[in-house]
Amino acid sequence: MRSRLLAILVLALAQSPAAAQQANHADRATRTALVARIDSLALDYLLTSPAASMAVAIVRGSDTLVMRGYGYADVTSQRLAGPSSIYEIGSITKQFTSSAIMRLVEQGKISLDDDMSKYLPSFPLQGHRVTIRQLLNHTSGIHSYTSEQAWRPHWAEDLSPDSIVGFVTRDTFDFAPGARWSYNNTGYVLLGMIVEKVTGVPYARYLDEQFFNPLGLQHTMYCPAPNARDTTFAIGYSPRSGQLVPADYLSMTHPFSAGALCSSVRDYLVWQRALHGGRIVSAKSYALMTTPDTLNDGKRLTYGFGLGVGDVGGHHMITHGGGINGYTTAQAYFPADSLSVIAFTNTDGSSPDFTALNMARAVLGLPLATRQRGQRR
Secondary structure, X not given: OHHHHHHHHHHHXXXXXXXXXXXXXXXXXXXXXXXXXXXXXXXXHHHHOOOOEEEEEEEEOOEEEEEEEXXXXXXXXXXXXXXXXXXXXXXXXXXXXXXXXXXXXXXXXXXXXXXXXXXXXXXXXXXXXXXXXHHHOOOOOOOOHHHOHHHHHHOOOOOOXXXXXXOOOOOOOOOOOOOOOOOOHHHHHHHHHHHHHHHOOXXXXXXXXXXXXXXXXXXXXXXXXXXXXXXXXOOOEEEEOOEEEEXXXXXXXXXXXXXXXXXXXXXXXXXXXXXXXXXXXXXXXXXXXXXXXXOOOOOEOOEOOOOEEEEEXXXXXXXXXXXXXXXXXXXXXXXXXXXXXXXXXXXXXXXXHHHHHHHHHHHHOOOOOOOOOOOOO
């Protein structure tokens, strides 16, 4: 009996390397097929949008599935995009601003329920009380300057934050604070102004000192003017009459703390993992940033502070996108799956959000979504 058991054990040990090798081969084949599917989705986006380039970072746990660029960072010179190419990230900036505010809350320098007039008394509230919390979650009711036609002729001018919010100071509120939700760039410019007022430090420098330098982010910054950019930056385009042309110039003084940051997908991945890993703000602050807030009547939103929440096939995600002249961006983090999906493009008018979420579905083993007729890319 003993010799028989020994023989069985020897046979099992002899077979196990072969079995393990077959399993590893199957895993590699599955991974290769997954990466090829992601490549196909990216290339389809470029061709059908159309878009000049897409930089993508997809990481599951410690496994970097994709970290690469597709297409051209500069169409004229045919300079290829890559994971270190720098893009304007638009409204993804808002999570950096909300993180800065939450740090000040943690330090006891401000309170979420403070009236904003405590810090910015010159902004006319027309008899309303607007809290910092309502600026963070887009329920302030203050009109968004990016919806003002009078703002557009001034795109090329360098303006102060006071001048930017000045486009709406005479407008009536869209609704009573806390009564509704409406995406609002004015609110996030006001938050940047509050950061500067409380710290005595310019917004861009504060982010450098608090976030970018400590994390070693070499390609993340307040976007410089185009004439100060080197070949690490992707040039922004707009589709017109079937061609990609340089996007209309917008001074980076305009988006300010609502959307003026630049980053690469490689850098942004470091930031994203640090934020969701508890290295940027406290657990309490992070919970507030990533938990849907409520209106005055108790109705729950799908937005926290600078971040939205959603669901893909039963997988909880924390997400936000961005769009600005010449650039569109998308990013999502799936906490239970430790999955990061990031996609930056240098073409406006065609968000990569749908494609990025299909990339997430591919990684999660879910069926890909199909566009409805007439649905924009």
